[in-house]
Amino acid sequence: MTRRKRARVGVIGVAAVALAATAFTGPAQPAQATASRPAGHETTQRAIDAALAAGVTGVAVEVRDADGVWKSASGVGNRLTGAPRGKNDRFRVGGLTGTFVATVLLQMEAENKLDLDDTVDRHLPGLVKGNGNDGSRITVRQLLNHTSGLYDYLADQGYYETYVLGDGFLQHRYDTLTPEQRVKVALGHPPQFTPGARLWFSHTNDVLAALIVQKAGGRPYEDEVRERIIEPLGLRSTSNPGTGTGLPRPSSRSYSRLFLSQPDRIDDVTELNGSQIWGDGDIISTTGDVNRFHRALIQGRLLPPEQMAELTTTVPNPDFPGAAYGLNLEKLTLSCGTPLWFRDGGTTGSLTMTASTEDGGHLLTFNYNNDWGAETLLPVLNAEFCDTPVVSGTGSHE
Numbered sequence: 001m002t003r004r005k006r007a008r009v010g011v012i013g014v015a016a017v018a019l020a021a022t023a024f025t026g027p028a029q030p031a032q033a034t035a036s037r038p039a040g041h042e043t044t045q046r047a048i049d050a051a052l053a054a055g056v057t058g059v060a061v062e063v064r065d066a067d068g069v070w071k072s073a074s075g076v077g078n079r080l081t082g083a084p085r086g087k088n089d090r091f092r093v094g095g096l097t098g099t100f101v102a103t104v105l106l107q108m109e110a111e112n113k114l115d116l117d118d119t120v121d122r123h124l125p126g127l128v129k130g131n132g133n134d135g136s137r138i139t140v141r142q143l144l145n146h147t148s149g150l151y152d153y154l155a156d157q158g159y160y161e162t163y164v165l166g167d168g169f170l171q172h173r174y175d176t177l178t179p180e181q182r183v184k185v186a187l188g189h190p191p192q193f194t195p196g197a198r199l200w201f202s203h204t205n206d207v208l209a210a211l212i213v214q215k216a217g218g219r220p221y222e223d224e225v226r227e228r229i230i231e232p233l234g235l236r237s238t239s240n241p242g243t244g245t246g247l248p249r250p251s252s253r254s255y256s257r258l259f260l261s262q263p264d265r266i267d268d269v270t271e272l273n274g275s276q277i278w279g280d281g282d283i284i285s286t287t288g289d290v291n292r293f294h295r296a297l298i299q300g301r302l303l304p305p306e307q308m309a310e311l312t313t314t315v316p317n318p319d320f321p322g323a324a325y326g327l328n329l330e331k332l333t334l335s336c337g338t339p340l341w342f343r344d345g346g347t348t349g350s351l352t353m354t355a356s357t358e359d360g361g362h363l364l365t366f367n368y369n370n371d372w373g374a375e376t377l378l379p380v381l382n383a384e385f386c387d388t389p390v391v392s393g394t395g396s397h398e
Contacts, residue, residue: 041070047383048074048366051376057255058085061366062287063384064295071287077252077369079266090237090251090284091367092272093352095328095345097283098206102144102328103297104213104224106307114216116141116310116327123212127183132190140212142195143205144327145315151189152202153182163276164348166259169269176243176275179207199315199325203280206328210279221279229302233292238285241274247284254349255370266370269349281347287365290354297329298341298360312341336386346371353377357385 041063048059058075077085108114120128120135120143128135133150142148153159159182162168163175186204193200213221222240230238239248247254247270254270257263274282285293300308314324314331323332326341333339342355351373354365364384382388 041072041384043387043389044364044380044384045072045074046389047376047380048072051368051373051380054373054376056368056373056376057370058252059366059368060085060087060089060091060252060287061364062087062291063362063364064291065362069288079253079255079268083252085252085369086250088237088250088286088288089367089369090248090286091254091352091369092247092277092281092347092350093283093285093290093345093367094277094281094347094350095206096285096290096343096352096354097277097279097281097345098144098209098328099297099343100225100229100283100293101206101209101213101221101279102311103302104221104228105140105144105209105216106303106311106327107228108213108216109310110304110307114140114212116144120208120212123215124208127180127211128187128208130187133187138195140209141310141327143209143212145325146199146201146205147196147315148202148205149191149193149195149197149200150202150204150208151186151192153186153204153207156185156188159185169256169258169348170267173269173272173276174245176273177278178275179211179278182207183211199317206280207278209328225283229293233289233296235285235289235292238283238289238293240282241284243273243275245271245273252369256349257372272348277347281345287367290352290365291363294341294343294354294356294365295360295363298356298358334382334386336382336388338385340381340385342381344377346374351377353381355381355385 044063048061051059052075056075057079058077060073063070071087073085073087075085077083077089105114109116114123117139120138120140124135128138138148163172183204210221213224217224225240253268255266256269257265258267259265296302303311311327311329314326317323317325323330330342331339332342339358340355341358342353344353349369349371351368351371356363366380
């Protein structure tokens, strides 16, 4: 897990990239649920209400289980007008983009277009080199399970201050960046460790994985994702933005604390050039579409058995005992003993979690339209899958 001046904190592992982990000190937004609360989800709604009381701006949530579909939206979607959060809001899914990419690469392996044990150099010759970095020693599999050792480009102080923090973000939010530019930032640093030695989450891995999709497919990674996943599953609210800067409607505004010296200041960061998170955070979706994708993936409808076995082969997560990392998919056993497959993802102004039981029969996806409140995600999981109540006003679980 990487930590910087403003940490991208691991929520329950290293996959989460929640920005601005400091607590919200402004007035709490009221919990304005816009859906009924059927039996079985009251505890989940209370956990969401606790997250709102702790400072989260707004929450959109969908649950799918044997009883059907439960959707809810609480809190504020626009701080300026006071408009409520929408149940069908579109949002940037952040790191969940990497799970789409991993699925495409596994499909390509099944088609003999590549092998997960291919080296990065085989597909991107000469790109990963310098400062001890060597693409001939890193495999595609190590990119997907984050054991490559490559430095996280977002951990680079110069990049972070230019594109993520404060005035840097406000001045450069509309800049178009190539994936190679971001990889080059990472390669300005030596690797963290020998490839395969351990798990360490790096956004650089996901960018390289998307580049390999393009090289193996001979066309943009967006086209591969659309034709292999989005269209077959009917994910009508899911898209890649390219260099677009806004969110398609319906959507709420997105918020961040950009200035470390002004912890009470909250900026509207809805507009952001999609190229800056290409391949590792750019996909835009809804809670419903994410649930449909996650269920299809876990239930084996997108991958043959051999590739499903590879997807779910895990390595230990040293930063969170009891959790393990597959191929851009994580496994966790909750306090009540329920094992889950999950993925959390954050980017500027957005924090998302998707999780399901091992059979894909019970799913939960929810999104915050801000990039803080990572500490409240696990209590929501426990509430839904364990019916564990939240201690009032704390955001923690019993």
